[in-house]
Amino acid sequence: MNMNINAEYIRKNDWPEKYLLGHLDTEQIKAYEKYLENDPQAREELEQERRMIEGIRTAGSHDMKREIQRQVASLRNPKTDWTFIYKAAAVLFVLVLVPSVIYYQNFTSSPAQAEKEQLLRHRDAPSPDFTEETRKEAPEYADDKDETIGTTVEKEKQSVQKRSDQPAVRQKKEAAQAATIKSDVSISPQQSIASGNAGAGHNSEPGISEAPPDILNEAEEYAPAELNDSQRRRASVRMEPKSLDALKNMTLSQAEQQKVVQFNENGKELKILFIDDPAVRITADSLKLQTYGSEKSIFIRLWLPRELFSASKEDVQAEISGTDITITFFKKHSFKFKSDPSEKFARKVK
């Protein structure tokens, strides 16, 4: 077969490339080689094509060698899989964080926990303002600090429940509750109130009510007899009702030194429960508190050092401004807080 080829035909059909890659058949190779013999320009074009393909192959070979070296290095020294580590860390973070947040939200604000923290804080540096009685009580907290709280509370709850189930005790409890409710006296709406005498049995002054001695004696029946005073106090604190309804029915029958300040402001009931806490120093910058409330009623529990708890009528004042409440003792120690459930401490303002 005699092929009639020219420069245009060769270029159009890409013969130089096909020739170099071995894609031409025997006849085409013969015709092309014959053409090359007579055309220097065609030989030049073929040479350019050859060098370019050679260059591409060289570059491809170098690329692949680098790729092999990189992979071998990787296989010999496997890199740490940071992606996996990051994922594992994220999962661990979530597993730790979520329970921590739940724990913090639900348990760290509990009276027992805060009390223990305060106790530990004060134990190392007892206040010079402590009374002798307070000093005696503090070591008792320290001595049983290792006791498992949950176990103790459970034991105490079971003991109280067992004792409460007895008919005679139940009757005494009901009597004590009735007496306590009667002892709560509402005061007239005022921005400033004066408290009554803190002494036991002095409930004649409006504003502050306190369980009479007989009620307190009755209340002793409900606290586990095998516990000492500090344990009984802590048990009673832990067993405090959490719900609003339960708080409304709260009594002083739990062997706790408590005073209730109750007054109305524009149809809004405010009930402040002062709790004697010997572990708190008079120099404390804040007082632990709990607030519960609705639009109509606010209930506040405030843990006080003995010096403030024992203040007389003239020594205590309370002021309300919007949601801000300020309690002043001896016209000297003022503590401010908001009537907000998230508020955990009353901060000292002077």
Next chain:
Amino acid sequence: MLKRIFLSDKEILKRIKNNDRTILGELFVAYEKPVTGFIRKNGGDKADAEDILQETIIALWQNVNNGRYQASAKLSTYIFAIAKNKWLAESRRRNKLDFDLEKAGEQLHHENGLKETLERETGSIVADALARLDFPCKDLLLLFYFEERKMNEIASILGFANSDVAKAKKYQCKKALQKILEKTFIENKKQTK
């Protein structure tokens, strides 16, 4: 300690055909010991062995993709035969290296731009020019000229609709590469002056 990698012939061929380049390192590790042993016994060192094994793997990759490989024997036998031939060729080359270098120097004669450029620094200049091409030109040209794959395979790998589209794209890419090479030559010429 590097763990030994066991690969079946079928798996190796399948992965090469599928353009799975992660097989490259695994092949090197799998055949490093026997190839290195052979080359050391025949006057080479570890670096020679690494170089030969890399070229052997590249040859295997090319031969499987361009259809030259025929599964008449075990793949390990085929690989070892390539390595052996390459090392023997390299040994012969080294024995007459001086003569070859002298001969190559006489051949350097420059007449026009592209020819001169390609003759002087063919590998590196073309590699640089390839790197300057838009995607997927470099891959396409390497698949076609270096791996010598068929157009339908290239179309499949690079996601073209069919082999005709790949062929048209290859033409465009080749022209673009030639343009860059010519431009490079002109710049080199100016610098020389």
